[in-house]
Amino acid sequence: MRRGFYIGRFQPYHNGHQAVLEGIADEVDEIIIGVGSAQLSHDTQNPFTAGERVLMITRALETIDCPFYVIPIEDIRRNALWVSHVTSMSPPFEICYTSNPLVIQLFREANIRVKSPPMYQRESLSGTAIRQRILDGEPWEDYVPAPVVDVISEIEGVQRLRTIAETD
Numbered sequence: 001m002r003r004g005f006y007i008g009r010f011q012p013y014h015n016g017h018q019a020v021l022e023g024i025a026d027e028v029d030e031i032i033i034g035v036g037s038a039q040l041s042h043d044t045q046n047p048f049t050a051g052e053r054v055l056m057i058t059r060a061l062e063t064i065d066c067p068f069y070v071i072p073i074e075d076i077r078r079n080a081l082w083v084s085h086v087t088s089m090s091p092p093f094e095i096c097y098t099s100n101p102l103v104i105q106l107f108r109e110a111n112i113r114v115k116s117p118p119m120y121q122r123e124s125l126s127g128t129a130i131r132q133r134i135l136d137g138e139p140w141e142d143y144v145p146a147p148v149v150d151v152i153s154e155i156e157g158v159q160r161l162r163t164i165a166e167t168d
């Protein structure tokens with residue numbers, strides 16, 4: 001059984017993440033998606049709770065042809081221990097997919113194979129750009145899978161982000 005691990009904050013989960021996961025689905029038998037910085041929510045860079053992000057990802061991947069698990073992972077203060085923390089929370093995996101330089105370094109030092117997927121339309125497909133569009137009142141819905149639009153609507157996420165931004 002070949003499992004791949006993909007980590008991100010997913011604030012929100014967007015079409016770039018979806019494209020990466022569709023690619024990973026062709027390479028492994030099962031996917032583990034780590035929802036990073038799980039303890040963070042209700043700030044302008046991290047508006048959504050871990051549970052809300054789990055909902056976005058689970059619904060967006062409903063039709064993917066690969067079994068997957070979504071697990072929240074809180075940050076810890078010691079980078080040197082972080083990979084052990086991750087592996088203690090996750091089903092076993094043999095390859096980590098990430099483009100984050102610190103994550104690459106930490107996994108390589110732990111002798112876990114790392115692969116960096118290509119970036120898709122990075123100018124528009126980034127959590128930062130999408131949060132800014134929401135705040136600016138510009139259309140953002142085309143940059144995330146349709147179920148993510150539904151989840152953000154269900155939790156009144158647009159209003160939350162705007163309210164938080166006023167006080168942050």
Ligand SMILES: Nc1ncnc2c1ncn2[C@@H]1O[C@H](COP(=O)(O)OP(=O)(O)OP(=O)(O)O)[C@@H](O)[C@H]1O
Nearest residue numbers: 008009010016098099100119120122125126127128
């Ligand atoms: N457009 C994209 N195409 C492919 N991979 C992406 C894209 N955007 C982000 N990623 C990757 O997805 C993983 C998770 O990223 P993350 O959740 O931080 O998204 P982000 O869009 O970079 O968010 P933010 O702008 O909030 O930091 C990282 O490895 C990141 O490099």
Ligand SMILES: NC(=O)c1ccc[n+]([C@@H]2O[C@H](COP(=O)(O)O)[C@@H](O)[C@H]2O)c1
Nearest residue numbers: 007008009036037075076078079082100
């Ligand atoms: N010491 C730690 O807690 C530690 C170290 C490296 C990455 N992380 C987390 O991993 C995730 C990486 O995701 P991104 O690639 O989206 O930045 C983030 O949530 C980040 O906080 C945590």
